[in-house]
Amino acid sequence: xxxxxxxxxxxxxxxxxxxxxxxxxxxxxxxxxxxxxxxxxxxxxxxxxxxxxxxxxxxxxxxxxxxxxxxxxxxxxxxxxxxxxxxxxxxxxxxxxxxxxxxxxxxxxxxxxxxxxxxxxxxxxxxxxxxxxxxxxxxxxxxxxxxxxxxxxxxxxxxxxxxxxxxxxxxxxxxxxxxxxxxxxxxxxxxxxxxxxxxxxxxxxxxxxxxxxxxxxxxxxxxxxxxxxxxxxxxxxxxxxxxxxxxxxxxxxxxxxxxxxxxxxxxxxxxxxxxxxxxxxxxxxxxxxxxxxxxxxxxxxxxxxxxxxxxxxxxxxxxxxxxxxxxxxxxxxxxxxxxxxxxxxxxxxxxxxxxxxxxxxxxxxxxxxxxxxxxxxxxxxx
Ligand SMILES: [Mn+2]
Numbered sequence: 001x002x003x004x005x006x007x008x009x010x011x012x013x014x015x016x017x018x019x020x021x022x023x024x025x026x027x028x029x030x031x032x033x034x035x036x037x038x039x040x041x042x043x044x045x046x047x048x049x050x051x052x053x054x055x056x057x058x059x060x061x062x063x064x065x066x067x068x069x070x071x072x073x074x075x076x077x078x079x080x081x082x083x084x085x086x087x088x089x090x091x092x093x094x095x096x097x098x099x100x101x102x103x104x105x106x107x108x109x110x111x112x113x114x115x116x117x118x119x120x121x122x123x124x125x126x127x128x129x130x131x132x133x134x135x136x137x138x139x140x141x142x143x144x145x146x147x148x149x150x151x152x153x154x155x156x157x158x159x160x161x162x163x164x165x166x167x168x169x170x171x172x173x174x175x176x177x178x179x180x181x182x183x184x185x186x187x188x189x190x191x192x193x194x195x196x197x198x199x200x201x202x203x204x205x206x207x208x209x210x211x212x213x214x215x216x217x218x219x220x221x222x223x224x225x226x227x228x229x230x231x232x233x234x235x236x237x238x239x240x241x242x243x244x245x246x247x248x249x250x251x252x253x254x255x256x257x258x259x260x261x262x263x264x265x266x267x268x269x270x271x272x273x274x275x276x277x278x279x280x281x282x283x284x285x286x287x288x289x290x291x292x293x294x295x296x297x298x299x300x301x302x303x304x305x306x307x308x309x310x311x312x313x314x315x316x317x318x319x320x321x322x323x324x325x326x327x328x329x330x331x332x333x334x335x336x337x338x339x340x341x342x343x344x345x346x347x348x349x350x351x352x353x354x355x356x357x358x359x360x361x362x363x364x365x366x367x368x369x370x371x372x373x374x375x376x377x378x379x380x381x382x
Contacts, residue, residue: 002053002173005045005180009090012048012061016096025104028060028127031119032154033112035250035265036066038231039188040111041077041091043155046185047110047130050162053169060108061092065119068095073249076235080187083227084180094118108145111154114138116253130157133368152201153192155185156209163212175218182216183227189213190228191235194312200364236267243276243287244294247302254371256378259298259325263367263374264291269306270315270344270357281349288319298325301374303360303367314360315344316370324381326354332377339365339373 003011015027030048032040041064048062064071071077071088078088102122109115109129114136115122128143132151139146151157159166170178189210193202196210214224238246250265266273277283292300304315316339320329330353333341340361343350350356 004177008049015059026106028106029063030060030108031063031065032110034065034116035252036064037250038076038191039154042184042188043110043158047158050165050169054165064091064093066093068093073245076231079231079234084184113148134372151203152206153189155188156206159209160205178216182213186213187231195228238268247291254375256375259378261299261374262295262297263301263371265367266304269304292321298322312363314363316360317357319355327381328378331381332374336373
């Protein structure tokens with residue numbers, strides 16, 4: 001019989017906690033991206049579990065790419081884990097990662113294809129990736145798996161790649177564990193595709209993954225629509241979060257052309273954020289400025305998704321924090337035609353050339369499309 005999910009996570013924890021002399025080397029990690037959203041977190045756990053219990057039976061350690069303290073902000077992850085009889089304390093984060101020599105490790109990247117931040121030192125040890133972002137070209141062609149293609153959810157690519165593995169693992173597992181795994185896998189597929197209704201995002205592999213996973217559910221009380229709605233409701237409730245927590249909840253950083261860029265994604269729009277503190281709209285900008293300072297950013301950007309009155313909307317804000325950054329933002333304005341940007345509230349909150357807020361009419365463009373444009377503008381500012 002295969003390990004239960006919880007036993008598997010405990011084994012991964014023990015492998016990391018073992019004294020250096022007792023480690024079985026190399027340690028193989030499966031890691032998602034640093035935004036550590038539902039897709040990244042769940043994909044790492046599911047893929048690591050499948051590979052660990054697959055034919056080779058070698059432990060793959062799923063690593064959540066964020067500090068332990070930040071995991072609590074992912075309330076939707078807590079909800080999804082609970083459904084699989086797990087808690088955030090079952091996951092492993094960067095805070096539990098001991099100081100390891102790169103040569104003692106192997107890395108499978110999920111939901112990104114280039115290591116960032118503190119993990120960058122392991123770059124030479126990447127053995128494969130499954131991702132749905134733009135190919136950064138850092139992973140050699142001969143790696144396997146090397147799957148990089150557009151898809152609503154990276155989890156769908158993981159499932160597509162692992163269907164045979166899944167069946168083999170399921171044959172040796174208790175059915176309740178298979179159902180837990182299917183729930184964990186289904187959550188990001190549904191969330192990332194707005195319950196498979198987002199036309200621009202949803203790809204055939206998302207549909208086939210969702211179908212495959214729903215087919216594993218024997219629990220008659222399980223309804224995918226209700227499951228989706230419950231997770232989405234938790235995800236969108238940011239009323240208890242401070243601005244700083246909102247900014248760091250789904251956050252990514254890049255350095256390009258000597259400038260640092262940070263992009264926060266929020267699940268409530270500027271109407272909400274500007275009025276979160278009643279009657280004092282500057283608080284949003286004050287706190288955003290503080291966040292940019294804390295992260296030592298030259299450009300801070302906020303992207304929002306929302307659906308006021310059932311209409312899906314995207315808002316975008318870009319704020320330059322210095323002369324070089326202002327040049328980059330002006331360049332961005334010139335090359336961002338594809339985003340179909342319209343001044344938000346007639347530019348009422350803008351600071352000429354420096355801080356701009358828009359309604360983004362191109363609803364298909366997420367951070368995956370916006371960040372390359374900003375980076376391009378940072379690289380060639382004139
Ligand atoms: Mn993703």
